[in-house]
Amino acid sequence: MTDVSAFYAGKRVLVTGGLGFIGSNLSIRLVEAGAEVLIVDSMLPAYGATLDNISGFADRLTVDSSDVRDPDRLGVLVRDQDFVFSLAGQVSHIESMQDPMTDLEINCKSQLSLLECCRHGNPSTKIVFASTRQLYGRPQYLPVDEHHPLAPVDVNGINKLAAERYYTLYRDVYGIDTVSLRLTNTYGPRMDLESLSKGFVGVFIRQALLGERIDLFGTGEQKRDFNYVDDVVDALLLAGQSPAVAGQVYNLGHPEPVSLSRFVEILGELVPLEFTCVDFPADAERIDIGDYYGDFTKFREATGWNPTVGLREGLEQTLAYHSGRLRLRA
DSSP: OOOOHHHHTTOEEEEETTTSHHHHHHHHHHHHTTOEEEEEOOOOTTSOOOGGGGTTTGGGSEEEOOOTTOHHHHHHHTTTOSEEEEOOOOOOHHHHHHSHHHHHIIIIIHHHHHHHHHHHHOTTOEEEEEEEGGGGOSOSSSSBOTTSOOOOSSHHHHHHHHHHHHHHHHHHHHOOEEEEEEEOEEEOTTOOOSOSSSOHHHHHHHHHHHTOOEEEETTSOOEEOEEEHHHHHHHHHHHHHOGGGTTOEEEOOOSOOEEHHHHHHHHHHHSOOOEEEEOOOHHHHHTOOOSOOBOOHHHHHHHOOOOOOOHHHHHHHHHHHHHHHHHHHO
């Protein structure tokens, strides 16, 4: 893991969505590094945020239950912050198609509000934005680098792309220090296993732990890359630390992409499970992107970041964290 103690010790850091999966892991790492952490999370139902995610650390940070869609409150919260990690978001691609206006408010409009709040109230802060590989759409070549055409296939991808462009624009026009990271499939402790609409990784892990059959859509040979959450937290912290990344967008990724069927096979080597291939549901097939794995050379060269956790090791740690917790709620 990246040693960030010397850099973030004593820094004031705001993490939006800090009670969710990635946000809570990031917040804990920052607390351990000696940062003064303010979590902003409205804990909207079905979005995965829970105070359980900061168990053991709640007395070492501050939690504010404001909604990032409230610009007046957000303007107060960003004052005097050295860093803002913008992780609050609606991440379900299916739900973005079912409720596009909510996705627009959370994934785009609130990001513009955050930028405006910083422009008027704290223009010296640095903002790290968690974007998504979904904005590439269906890959025209692999691995996908940052020069690949941008052609989102769902509302979520369009709104994330618009937010990215706002961050770049505010860097170019107003000098606000921003950087966007395009995350791929992230998994690990504290991920939301309750939702069935946030992507196949959490669904498959949940089904494996509950002894339910896993259904692979299509042939199961679609390839994807996977990042363990500790590696993603490393990337976020490096992005905040490095002055060389200002105004840029970067892919994350893993050098060893695997097919969905291989993902399930590895999962099955760790816990007993059954799986089968089934036809794509119509709503999922319309927005499926097929094979995807990213080229993260640009970010590695800028920061030295390289994922260190392999899929099997990461799944072992994920299962160890979630096994007892999930069964208690099943």
